[in-house]
Amino acid sequence: MATIYSSVVLPNVATSPGLATVQLTEDGQVLVLTRTSLHILTPTLGFTLDQSGALKGSGKGSSDDERKTAINWLRTQIELPISNVLWALESDEFPTAVFSSLESLWHSCCASPSGLSIVDGCLLVTLTSNLELALWEPVKHFAEGEWRLMQNITPLLKEHYSDVKNRNQRALRLQTVSIAWSPQPAQIQDQSTHLSRSASLLAVASRAGIVTFLRYDPLSNSLACASDTTLSDDWITSLAWSPWSDAGLVKRSAILACARPSGAIELIIVSQETDQASLAWVLQIERITTDVDELLLEDDCQISALRWITTHNQVSVLVFCKPGRVCLFTFATGVAAARWSGLRTIQLQTQRISVESTAFAPAAGISYIRDRDAVVVALFDGSVHTIHRVSEAPEYIVNGDAEGFDSASVSQAVRAAFVRHHSQLTSGPKTTVHEANRTTGCVNFADSGHMLWLSEVHRPHAYDYVPDAEKRTSLLLAPLWRLTAEKTFTITIDGIQAVVNTNRELHIPPAGRLRSVLMNLRLSLDDSLLRQVVDLLINIARTPETFYDFDPSVQDAETLLRALKPRFDVNPHLHQLRLRYFLLTVCSQCTNNSELKSTIAQALQQVDVDITRIRLAIFLVLIGDKFIEQEHDQFLARLLVQATRLRCSAQVLDIASRIATRLSVTIPGNVCPACDEAIVTYDVGNARCARGHVWAICSVTASILATPHLRTCSVCNRKALLAPSQTHSLNTRDTLLLVAARSWLAGALSEASRRCPYCGGLFVVLV
Numbered sequence: 001m002a003t004i005y006s007s008v009v010l011p012n013v014a015t016s017p018g019l020a021t022v023q024l025t026e027d028g029q030v031l032v033l034t035r036t037s038l039h040i041l042t043p044t045l046g047f048t049l050d051q052s053g054a055l056k057g058s059g060k061g062s063s064d065d066e067r068k069t070a071i072n073w074l075r076t077q078i079e080l081p082i083s084n085v086l087w088a089l090e091s092d093e094f095p096t097a098v099f100s101s102l103e104s105l106w107h108s109c110c111a112s113p114s115g116l117s118i119v120d121g122c123l124l125v126t127l128t129s130n131l132e133l134a135l136w137e138p139v140k141h142f143a144e145g146e147w148r149l150m151q152n153i154t155p156l157l158k159e160h161y162s163d164v165k166n167r168n169q170r171a172l173r174l175q176t177v178s179i180a181w182s183p184q185p186a187q188i189q190d191q192s193t194h195l196s197r198s199a200s201l202l203a204v205a206s207r208a209g210i211v212t213f214l215r216y217d218p219l220s221n222s223l224a225c226a227s228d229t230t231l232s233d234d235w236i237t238s239l240a241w242s243p244w245s246d247a248g249l250v251k252r253s254a255i256l257a258c259a260r261p262s263g264a265i266e267l268i269i270v271s272q273e274t275d276q277a278s279l280a281w282v283l284q285i286e287r288i289t290t291d292v293d294e295l296l297l298e299d300d301c302q303i304s305a306l307r308w309i310t311t312h313n314q315v316s317v318l319v320f321c322k323p324g325r326v327c328l329f330t331f332a333t334g335v336a337a338a339r340w341s342g343l344r345t346i347q348l349q350t351q352r353i354s355v356e357s358t359a360f361a362p363a364a365g366i367s368y369i370r371d372r373d374a375v376v377v378a379l380f381d382g383s384v385h386t387i388h389r390v391s392e393a394p395e396y397i398v399n400g401d402a403e404g405f406d407s408a409s410v411s412q413a414v415r416a417a418f419v420r421h422h423s424q425l426t427s428g429p430k431t432t433v434h435e436a437n438r439t440t441g442c443v444n445f446a447d448s449g450h451m452l453w454l455s456e457v458h459r460p461h462a463y464d465y466v467p468d469a470e471k472r473t474s475l476l477l478a479p480l481w482r483l484t485a486e487k488t489f490t491i492t493i494d495g496i497q498a499v500v501n502t503n504r505e506l507h508i509p510p511a512g513r514l515r516s517v518l519m520n521l522r523l524s525l526d527d528s529l530l531r532q533v534v535d536l537l538i539n540i541a542r543t544p545e546t547f548y549d550f551d552p553s554v555q556d557a558e559t560l561l562r563a564l565k566p567r568f569d570v571n572p573h574l575h576q577l578r579l580r581y582f583l584l585t586v587c588s589q590c591t592n593n594s595e596l597k598s599t600i601a602q603a604l605q606q607v608d609v610d611i612t613r614i615r616l617a618i619f620l621v622l623i624g625d626k627f628i629e630q631e632h633d634q635f636l637a638r639l640l641v642q643a644t645r646l647r648c649s650a651q652v653l654d655i656a657s658r659i660a661t662r663l664s665v666t667i668p669g670n671v672c673p674a675c676d677e678a679i680v681t682y683d684v685g686n687a688r689c690a691r692g693h694v695w696a697i698c699s700v701t702a703s704i705l706a707t708p709h710l711r712t713c714s715v716c717n718r719k720a721l722l723a724p725s726q727t728h729s730l731n732t733r734d735t736l737l738l739v740a741a742r743s744w745l746a747g748a749l750s751e752a753s754r755r756c757p758y759c760g761g762l763f764v765v766l767v
């Protein structure tokens, strides 16, 4: 019987198969796009949020092991907004006609890199079938709460193209048909927070053959047009960004692939660098004309999916699907590691799994499997095709792989999972080949063969009418090929080491970066893998402590925030500690063994102290003893108590004693809000007064939390006061209790800690 880790049934079906239907965001969430709803699902992997409202991943036919390891999903959704644009009013020419103005559906969506929203997570951009674009962000709770409309983007495009006099031409420029948000470029040295948050680009392609580049402005919290380029007079049906290359110290460049209906692909190189004087990005766009003749060939075969993948030896390969074939393309020049170049075309063979099977079906997913060096392409007919040795010499393997990683076996595995799920749902007659399993979207959820796909049943021979409201689609998570225990073990340990020792992609929250590790920990039924992971985390080679520096430019909240944020975010020592804290927290939830739990608790305590100490050192050394206004007394006194209690280094204690002599009177730090007695004992996240009252401590400012208006970490559950910008945006009146509102030093510290300072998880606001 096929194993299924998670299966959930969602109302309605996908608009069309494609890469937009199921997507993973950097925050670790899954976007599922159906005709009328954009589902935002959060797997219960690495999150400790209340799961009472979660969609259960296991069903009535699940085995005990499956129930134990099942992944549940926290969910929220974005409903279709009302159409604002009537295209007939913009232009009455036939090419600008949009036929779904009356009944709008979701057409596409994409997520920004993490770190842009108010909780430092992803933003979403959506495209409806009325060709309207919008930007969305979470309000309080990214996993279960409302996502609000931040900006209608179509009016922004209208303003950008307002000087185009021809109404028809202008309307075509506004009619968006495809979107893609670039990845985050690698951090440039000494880059300000403002520059790094505005470093990625949203590419928007229109029916006029023009790509418009939009950039997020963190000051106004909105998108603005950065540039545009004309490619052809034809539609641009799909877009794909390559990762940014960081060959130079200050310049970043990426390639944007743009597919046209004729089957041709245009490549544009997008380069940007920072202008230090104006603190802004300078963008350069150029069309690539050499070595791309094979891509520009017009064969009138529409491209159903387009994606750049990066192989394990860091070569970028463009993968795209046309009816009956998969094409791979890479450049010859400039990449030492590339073993092949140019275009490789692979003719697919039909995998007979149902009556509807055909290799000419459109693609529903393209994934790169790192440990196999293979590309996995899922088609709408439910089949899956594997292309092996992608970095050396791409090779299509239909059957005969010893570990079951070939097209025939993987397609059969998809079919087997569908048959099992479908028979559990219907409990009617046996599922036959006449019930086709259509795949509308598919992603590599975690390495080790754990694929996630959206499946719907289709009976080509049944002519009865089923209304849209009665149609259902299922999200399935299952292993499609098997790995030995040793290989799973290697992937897990290598995965941890790679993430802990890198200084790249630091903007991605740990739940998104370590999904494969979390998945393997969840699936291991005994403690052996867990013990190895805990061992590794305890004995990991420490990153040497960095030097803390004083910054004379710090004058007010804004300059302090600008100096503080990069010091917290990209400090390699803090980064490593945060990942260890995160993984240890997850490990502690994975076991019931009391001895192992206490080992983990001890390690957590140590990491906790290290993180507090380093953050305190960064902060105190940065501000020195410059700010002696009375409003900061309470806040500084608390930090001094903390510095003494944690036995900070001599450099920090020296500054602490200098601040202490400047404070007007001796202030006891924290006092109990109930009885005014001094706090006598501190535990992880808690404080106790002399009379025994216990209070939670803010994980950012170390103050007593006597207000319900808090942020709670979605991973380790620790609490913090709201950051000033959040208090403003949530319109919270309870500002009197907010220490952050009284001392701008505390405010800036809160603002610089948009994520949990301990585990790096995203915060949610519950009240």
Ligand SMILES: [Zn+2]
Pocket (backbone or CB within 6 Å): 672, 673, 674, 675, 676, 677, 689, 690, 691, 692, 693
């Ligand atoms: Zn008390």
Ligand SMILES: [Zn+2]
Pocket (backbone or CB within 6 Å): 713, 714, 715, 716, 717, 718, 756, 757, 758, 759, 760, 761
């Ligand atoms: Zn946390």
